Amino acid sequence: MPTTLEIITSGALASRHGFFTRKGGASSGIFAGLNCGTGSTDQTEIVAINRARVADAMGVAPEALVTLHQVHSATAIPVTGPLPGPVQADALVTATPGVLLAVLTADCQPVLFSDPVARVVGAAHAGWRGAVDGILEATLDAMEALGAKRSQVTAVIGPTISQAAYEVGPEFLDRFRAEDDGNSRFFANGKGDRLHFDLPGYGLHRLRSAGVGNALWTGHCTYLDPSRFYSFRRTTHAGEADYGRLISAIRL
Template sequence: MIVTVDEFDRLQNIRHGFLTRRGGVSDGIYDSLNCGLGTTDERTRVFENRARAMKAAGLPDAPLNTAYQVHSAKVLVVDQPLDQSNRPEVDGLVTRIRGINLGVLTADCGPVLLADARAGVVGAAHAGWKGALGGVLQETVRAMETLGARRQDIVAAVGPCIGQDSYEVGTEFPTPFIEQDKGNARFFAANACRRFQFDLAGYCAAQLEALNLAQVIVTGHDTCALEDDFFSYRRKTKRGEPDYGRQVSVIGLI
């Protein structure tokens, strides 16, 4: 039901988890731990799933704060619970307040959790290709710094997202990445169809490593390939299904 990383487990007063799709109350295409308020799933079921996710991660029994994610580089400092009926349009959340549980929703995009245990600052970022290219990870770290975090003390983890073997992109797709840095060509592998396979997790990890953080971890799960464990937008698209569930990744201070 939950993926954790040892490096976070060793941090004092930090609780986290990359939730799978298992262990919830939803059914049908949302089976079973769908935590997306933007889906057509029954709202009561979504809130129950979110409560289960926080319990699994060992977080306090308090509302989960998530944003209306728009694939941007916008980041919000959260100092009080967010109104989940009017969510802010951002893709990164950071806080230093104990009991403020942060979450990001994904279904192939990269969930990134960050923590500076010494400063008592945590962050959560939604990093699809567009947001990652636009700088959402850098902006999340900068926002954490405004709360007293230091880069050399920040641990970051890139959670389950679409894997390179599942992520075929067109011939034009690599251009903005390579224009940003020629070294980004290493995240694209040519395939037999003369298209490319993109390593989203590798790209996100490299962006974080360039910030000289204390540690960067990649869980390595492919959300598109592991159907029993994860929701996937790409898999939904290939099948022509009407909607898809979202798994949640959570972090907070206790």
């Protein structure tokens, strides 16, 4: 594997996995690094090179890397191999060895799941909307359909935007309080009427409430570390035309 790749792992996950940073890729310019987003305006062949490097680092052929057309849904699908074409969903699960499940993010939460007893893994893209609508619970349901038990599942949230960098308006709080008044604990006061939302804290709450055996966040903030991570919000603030996508992957 290319020695320049930087892969964040968690000792809590028994399955082979990696939260890849932007380091070690072939992309240049605003995408500089390991941009794995086919939906970006980066050169298609360069993105393919980056994705092949990820597959190699995870010990599989490029065609074993399975991703989705992510749409901020609460849809999780089981896979046994490459998909026939773009599939709109936001989580993947498998009990098939050698299939590399991956999600793409640039501030949203990448969440990797593993039940080492039942030998079932999953990967979810969980922004605030998907998390509210139930993508994390849907992933667990899909894993259980393959024989997993949520009490045996470890779920790890990878690099995502931290509360310190996630400024929102009061209407955002209203949306979360409408679901559960207790959600106000995931918001801190900012300047004026601005608030700061704790996305990974909320993600951990949803996972633990759903009954996972273990849930944690790696502690990395995408917004605050531009040398290692892409960030949609940072790109927006900088007025850049597009942004790269980080990849997070897991396999049996």
